[in-house]
Amino acid sequence: xxxxxxxxxxxxxxxxxxxxxxxxxxxxxxxxxxxxxxxxxxxxxxxxxxxxxxxxxxxxxxxxxxxxxxxxxxxxxxxxxxxxxxxxxxxxxxxxxxxxxxxxxxxxxxxxxxx
Amino acid sequence: xxxxxxxxxxxxxxxxxxxxxxxxxxxxxxxxxxxxxxxxxxxxxxxxxxxxxxxxxxxxxxxxxxxxxxxxxxxxxxxxxxxxxxxxxxxxxxxxxxxxxxxxxxxxxx
Numbered sequence: 559x560x561x562x563x564x565x566x567x568x569x570x571x572x573x574x575x576x577x578x579x580x581x582x583x584x585x586x587x588x589x590x591x592x593x594x595x596x597x598x599x600x601x602x603x604x605x606x607x608x609x610x611x612x613x614x615x616x617x618x619x620x621x622x623x624x625x626x627x628x629x630x631x632x633x634x635x636x637x638x639x640x641x642x643x644x645x646x647x648x649x650x651x652x653x654x655x656x657x658x659x660x661x662x663x664x665x666x667x668x669x670x671x672x673x
Numbered sequence: 674x675x676x677x678x679x680x681x682x683x684x685x686x687x688x689x690x691x692x693x694x695x696x697x698x699x700x701x702x703x704x705x706x707x708x709x710x711x712x713x714x715x716x717x718x719x720x721x722x723x724x725x726x727x728x729x730x731x732x733x734x735x736x737x738x739x740x741x742x743x744x745x746x747x748x749x750x751x752x753x754x755x756x757x758x759x760x761x762x763x764x765x766x767x768x769x770x771x772x773x774x775x776x777x778x779x780x781x782x783x
Binding site: 562591593598599600601602603606614648650659660661662664665666667 | 704706710713714715716717718721723759761763770771772773775776778
């Protein structure tokens with residue numbers, strides 16, 4: 559049973575389209591994250607939610623909008639896709655936001671290609 | 674966002690060789706973790722170090738945390754092809770989101 563699952567795994571779309579990536583965790587964790595991994599493999603935090611509340615919002619274009627319907631789900635909606643949005647997007651979770659030393663569990667990633 | 678510098682960026686070695694990967698920052702870490710990522714997968718935790726000077730071993734992998742908690746190293750003894758992957762250091766400074774280094778891509782050939 560997958561701990562953190564993302565869908566879809568691959569997404570190819572044209573510039574200007576709007577797309578969503580879904581993430582679900584069955585670990586009972588309170589805190590979920592979205593990371594972006596660029597072509598050079600650099601993983602950068604985008605957003606973090608704790609119990610459906612936004613707690614981290616790094617410098618990300620407002621075309622990106624996270625939504626957390628409940629603490630087990632964190633979706634990412636992207637409007638007006640641009641070529642530079644092409645990357646692998648990872649969802650992750652940790653037990654709670656004050657857990658400094660605990661493991662972050664990652665999904666398998668969604669490879670987004672904008673053409 | 675505090676920066677973590679990792680080196681080397683790429684490493685290609687033969688089976689049986691030893692190697693060391695470094696992770697450095699100008700800031701003090703609250704804790705530091707090492708993750709390994711295989712192609713098409715998300716990062717998976719290898720180890721967490723918390724105390725300055727701490728050394729942890731995981732089979733052929735040895736992790737060291739600097740005394741000042743600003744740097745860390747990962748040493749692999751007698752590398753095997755199964756060690757191939759992307760090694761990422763990640764630190765939490767004052768918050769709870771992980772900040773990652775740029776990674777070290779390791780290729781071990783038979």
